[in-house]
Amino acid sequence: MSTDHDGFVHALRRATSGPDSRPRWLYVHEDQLTDQVGPLSRTDPSEAGIVLVESRWMAALRPWHRQRLALLWANQRTFALEQARRGVLVEYAVAHAPLRATLPEVVRRVRPPSPMQVMRPAERQTRADLAPLFDDGTLVQVPHEGWITSHEHFRASHQGPPWKMDAFYRHVRQATGILMTPDARFIGGRLSFDTDNRKPWRGDPPPATPPSFTPDPITAEVIDLVESRYAHHPGRLDHRALPATLDDAQRLWDWAKRSCLPWFGPYEDAMSRQSTTLFHTRVSSLVNLLRLLPRRLVEEAEALDIPLPSKEGFIRQVLGWREFVRHVHDATDGFRSLPAPRPRAKTSTPAPTPAATSPADTDFAGFAAWSGRPWTPITHNTFSADAFTPDTGAAPNHLNAQTPLPPAWWGAESGMHCLDHVVRSVWQEGWSHHITRLMVLSNLATLLDVSPRQLTDWFWVAYTDAWDWVVEPNVLAMGTYAVGGLMTTKPYVAGAAYIDRMSDFCKSCRFHPGTTCPVTPLYWAFLDRHRQSLAGNPRLFMPMNALKKRTDAQRSHARDVFVHVRDVLVAGRPLDPRSMPPPPPTRPGHRA
Ligand SMILES: Cc1cc2nc3c(=O)[nH]c(=O)nc-3n(C[C@H](O)[C@H](O)[C@H](O)COP(=O)(O)OP(=O)(O)OC[C@H]3O[C@@H](n4cnc5c(N)ncnc54)[C@H](O)[C@@H]3O)c2cc1C
């Protein structure tokens, strides 16, 4: 009987050599596709056996972007072949059940002479699935060697929460010597060049054009599989944007070093409809699969002859933010256990609301409302529903934001060009850069009081680089302030002036950023609604002061805009400048 992986199975058979039993076995989770670190790096290939699981069960859990499924499986299968060619014995299972039900059967088949090892999975969800296998000794966890920093670095950088990336980054720079002078000072005299890195991009230098990749037969088979069996998943599958082999990964990274990193710093916060990439490297998806090792990126970036603000800016993202969010996720058990911040002088930021677990959601963050069909993962799977159902994640909600995620995030037109442009690009590419995630998608959702959990679930399925350890801190903490001041100092919200300054989106919009655009009234309405929670935050002193000077009519107009925009978008309709609540008559000295 033919399967959807015949070509791969034949290729794997052809690539396999050596004895059919091995003294050392390792389970390599789907996001640990490397032989450069961990036990696999230290085992003679002729003595090593590895188990890989292509999980159709996971694929059916959520409405993942099709690009994500294709990227993941193309890399997993390619990694399996690379290992077989090195002489490693590969047991590749295609599974329709959770790992806890799949792996015992595989273990019985390969009969490892000693318990199979696994590097501690980065995802909490995976650790929860594997927990019974750790308990009964089927699997033994060993440290995950893909990280650059340790829990000790994180602990030593703070006395406790609230945690701040800068403090962590400062400590790690000093502890590792990265970007430090021989006499232990920061190269360039400063920890961070962030304040130099906020330029809008006006067309020059030309944006970097990402490389395109030609699918080999292994990737082509995965594309067929995803297009035929996962056609009910959202997102466009772009055949040319599937780096799967080590050569592909190398080509992407070489391009990033050559074409992006020299300009990475100054234009880091810029957005443009002319280029979804600008000078961002697009390496996150492969880094999160360990096809590119973060340590290598940092070392090679450090060695480049490029302007220091760009070099430091990039290193801060990988060595600082990426490692930091992972530590916060771990320290809070994925935000299920939120420590109360230490009381701080002169701030009244209250303790975050205790984390709750959101109810099972067949609407899946608005997927059903948008697509007209419920997301029913169980019907796509063959395992019994109670074998293991991951919980639906922590749902902290510091600002008590309860608006359902509007269909605009799934692709319905909103009439706001910034939002529609970025959403379209996400469903086309499974990716967008940091500032579009933060200052368009999260900003607008936060201004509309969208449920932080729903937004997180959306990001998780829509992006090819999303895994719980990275998407949850970025959305729940940075994007929506759902955990209060636990790891950020303020909500990242802004009005139209910011979007207009940092992008060219407003030029193509039906709204005018200075007059009709709803984003600025939404911003004022947000500050007004949440003034008690946000009062006393030193970083919001100026806007809160400005809020106090607004007239009653202006405040009431902002509230009306909020209600109108929220209701229209939740209903899945586009906004029309002609039907917006009329602004109050302007008085000299007052801005709308
Ligand atoms: C709301 C929101 C959601 C996000 N969700 C994810 C996610 O699911 N997965 C993910 O990898 N990143 C996420 N990020 C962080 C960041 O936006 C992406 O890592 C980055 O845009 C990936 O594109 P790039 O590779 O071109 O990154 P570049 O801009 O080229 O940056 C280089 C690398 O730095 C790392 N990095 C930068 N910022 C962060 C950060 N805040 N957290 C972790 N790593 C970082 C990434 O590995 C990235 O590849 C999110 C950010 C926000 C604001």
Ligand code: SF4
């Ligand atoms: S005018 Fe307003 S809605 Fe339109 S793109 Fe600019 S910020 Fe977005």
